[in-house]
Amino acid sequence: MRIFPSLLSADFRCLKTSLEPLIRAGIKQYHLDIMDGNFVPNISYGPPVIRSLRSGFPELEFDAHLMVRDPLVILEPLLEIGVEYISVHLEIDLQFKKIRELCQQYGTKLGLVYNPDTEISRGSALLEDVDFVLLMAVQPGFGGQKFRPGVLSKVDQLRSVFSGPIQLDGGVNLDNIEEIVAAGIDWVVSGSTIFESMDPAETIKQFEETV
Numbered sequence: 042m043r044i045f046p047s048l049l050s051a052d053f054r055c056l057k058t059s060l061e062p063l064i065r066a067g068i069k070q071y072h073l074d075i076m077d078g079n080f081v082p083n084i085s086y087g088p089p090v091i092r093s094l095r096s097g098f099p100e101l102e103f104d105a106h107l108m109v110r111d112p113l114v115i116l117e118p119l120l121e122i123g124v125e126y127i128s129v130h131l132e133i134d135l136q137f138k139k140i141r142e143l144c145q146q147y148g149t150k151l152g153l154v155y156n157p158d159t160e161i162s163r164g165s166a167l168l169e170d171v172d173f174v175l176l177m178a179v180q181p182g183f184g185g186q187k188f189r190p191g192v193l194s195k196v197d198q199l200r201s202v203f204s205g206p207i208q209l210d211g212g213v214n215l216d217n218i219e220e221i222v223a224a225g226i227d228w229v230v231s232g233s234t235i236f237e238s239m240d241p242a243e244t245i246k247q248f249e250e251t252v
């Protein structure tokens with residue numbers, strides 16, 4: 042299991058201070074939730090903030106989860122900044138070919154995201170052209186929501202048609218991590234459980250020890 046802390050629940054007054062203990066604990070990969078106030082009813086941060094993070098932490102890997110109606114508006118800025126992973130939702134009018142081409146051009150890994158109620162079959166035609174799949178276990182837009190266990194029943198179906206990493210995002214905590222990993226999830230995203238804990242680095246250690 043690889044764990045991606047989601048900065049959505051970090052302290053925006055000082056992201057550097059939030060990140061440093063995790064970096065010291067050896068966490069290299071971070072999940073960045075980008076929202077447009079249209080595809081989801083919330084707005085977080087975008088390329089200017091990610092550019093600052095990139096220049097402050099060149100050694101880290103950034104995983105940009107685009108909860109936006111039109112990824113092409115911000116795709117090139119993000120690719121130029123240099124994020125390692127980009128994921129786009131299946132529920133939008135997806136300009137997949139163009140997105141795929143741009144990601145390939147920059148050597149960025151591309152993921153396809155399924156909302157909790159989206160059927161696996163809806164993405165069948167695209168799965169052979171993506172590097173990873175992200176399954177949402179909550180409706181996207183906000184951290185701190187309750188995990189929907191029904192999402193785990195999608196894993197076997199997805200695995201029968203997709204061999205790359207499967208990531209899960211939303212409501213992951215120390216009580217459900219074992220079940221999530223046992224279901225076949227490779228990468229987990231966790232926001233509030235990590236950043237709202239007394240000791241985020243220790244919480245990650247507990248995640249790792251539990252599985």
Ligand code: DX5
Nearest residue numbers: 047181182184185212232233
């Ligand atoms: C929700 C985001 C998540 C969020 C997860 O829209 O995609 O990445 O930060 O937060 P928790 O772990 O608190 O559910």
Ligand code: ZN
Nearest residue numbers: 074106210230
């Ligand atoms: Zn996310």
